[in-house]
Amino acid sequence: MAQPSPTLFVLIIALVALGPLSTDLYLPALPALVADLETDVAHGQLTLTAYMIGFAFGQLVYGPLSDRFGRKPVILSGLALYAAASLACVWTENITMLLAARVVQAVGACVGPVLGRTIVRDVYGPVDATRMLAHVGSAMAIAPMVAPLIGGVITSHFAWRGNFVALVGYAAVTLVAILWALPETNAHRGKASFGFLRSFSVLLSDRRFRWLLLSNACGYAALFAFISGSSFVFIGMFGFTPVQMGLAFAVMVTGFFAGSVASARLSRRLGAERLLRLGGWIGLGGGSAMGLWLLLAPSPLGVMLPMWLCGAAAGLLMPNATGLALAPYPKIAGAAASLLGFSQMGIAAVAGTLVGHLLGETPLPMAAVIAIVMAISWWSTQQAAPANCRGAPTS
Numbered sequence: 001m002a003q004p005s006p007t008l009f010v011l012i013i014a015l016v017a018l019g020p021l022s023t024d025l026y027l028p029a030l031p032a033l034v035a036d037l038e039t040d041v042a043h044g045q046l047t048l049t050a051y052m053i054g055f056a057f058g059q060l061v062y063g064p065l066s067d068r069f070g071r072k073p074v075i076l077s078g079l080a081l082y083a084a085a086s087l088a089c090v091w092t093e094n095i096t097m098l099l100a101a102r103v104v105q106a107v108g109a110c111v112g113p114v115l116g117r118t119i120v121r122d123v124y125g126p127v128d129a130t131r132m133l134a135h136v137g138s139a140m141a142i143a144p145m146v147a148p149l150i151g152g153v154i155t156s157h158f159a160w161r162g163n164f165v166a167l168v169g170y171a172a173v174t175l176v177a178i179l180w181a182l183p184e185t186n187a188h189r190g191k192a193s194f195g196f197l198r199s200f201s202v203l204l205s206d207r208r209f210r211w212l213l214l215s216n217a218c219g220y221a222a223l224f225a226f227i228s229g230s231s232f233v234f235i236g237m238f239g240f241t242p243v244q245m246g247l248a249f250a251v252m253v254t255g256f257f258a259g260s261v262a263s264a265r266l267s268r269r270l271g272a273e274r275l276l277r278l279g280g281w282i283g284l285g286g287g288s289a290m291g292l293w294l295l296l297a298p299s300p301l302g303v304m305l306p307m308w309l310c311g312a313a314a315g316l317l318m319p320n321a322t323g324l325a326l327a328p329y330p331k332i333a334g335a336a337a338s339l340l341g342f343s344q345m346g347i348a349a350v351a352g353t354l355v356g357h358l359l360g361e362t363p364l365p366m367a368a369v370i371a372i373v374m375a376i377s378w379w380s381t382q383q384a385a386p387a388n389c390r391g392a393p394t395s
Helices: 006-016 018-024 027-036 041-069 071-090 095-109 111-140 142-158 161-181 196-204 207-237 242-270 272-296 300-326 333-358 364-384
Strands: none
Touching: 006 018, 006 111, 006 161, 018 041, 018 095, 018 111, 018 142, 018 161, 018 207, 027 041, 027 142, 027 207, 027 242, 041 071, 041 095, 041 111, 041 207, 041 333, 071 095, 071 111, 071 161, 095 111, 111 142, 111 242, 111 300, 111 333, 142 161, 142 242, 196 207, 196 333, 207 242, 207 272, 207 300, 207 333, 207 364, 242 272, 242 300, 272 300, 272 364, 300 333, 300 364, 333 364
16 A cells, blocks of 8 residues: 655646646747637637546546556556647647647546545545645645746747647656656555446435535636636736736735645644635635626736635635545545546636636626636535534545
């Protein structure tokens, strides 16, 4: 059985970071991509949405497969697919080809986050998994904090395709590291008799699992709504340069980092239930504040400061909802992580599509989408975490 170690922790972060790197690195390049491929804003935003759709459906496969055959061989297969699709993105000649390549890239990329979370449950158990997921979240926050800044520099020097070259390199290095250093962590490999549909049926029949799933998904959807619209809002509406846009984007990420760190440090004192509810309230306040601020006096601060609160809320919501949802299901942890990831990316794709089609001359449509999904996440936390609950999950 694999044991906790600094090397394992770094490998988990590298896997989970595949998701944000694949979206955030090229955000500052979106306007340049749209111009170079002679398309429009809606189709440029579709490169994000197409990725999220592929990411969502791919996760339905990897989790159950890893429950049956083990985590490591499934991870290696996904990383190889990701590297090949990233290379296809580099050589694409039009927006249609890029959209197709992004879907395949996403199917490969989703192996990292879904099995990264599953490995945490395998190694750290039902009680410590929530705390470790928060630690992973706080460390992973560096990726979306730094990625837009790096992406802005790459775009300035090598055009938008340079970002996908960087992703090819990241995939290759991660694949070699996994092959060399990752032990197999699935102690129940092949023992569970559940098939795909049976595993999903068992999970979705659990009312508490459903509320936790929705809370986690809507918390991430708020972040993705911002990701989808941020470059067009800051560069197109407020006149920021790509590097300035990366700095503005980093403000939200520091909020996510703060929420994740607080979750990791307070998990044993307050318990996952209370932290989940706290995240719901903070997100409700942040989403509402953004909508009101932009309605009365549109400004960059009206986006950045409320979004910091929404980022902090997501940093509290996501690790605690995930840890609580995975805790009761050690033998089908991969399937549980798959459903969490599928719902997370599916709802985020809907939110991103709405932002892409509604965004016009003001950032209000983006703010409205963020406020709505944060309100749904708040409601879900109230249903999933009773007010008198304090303790950590049990196995």
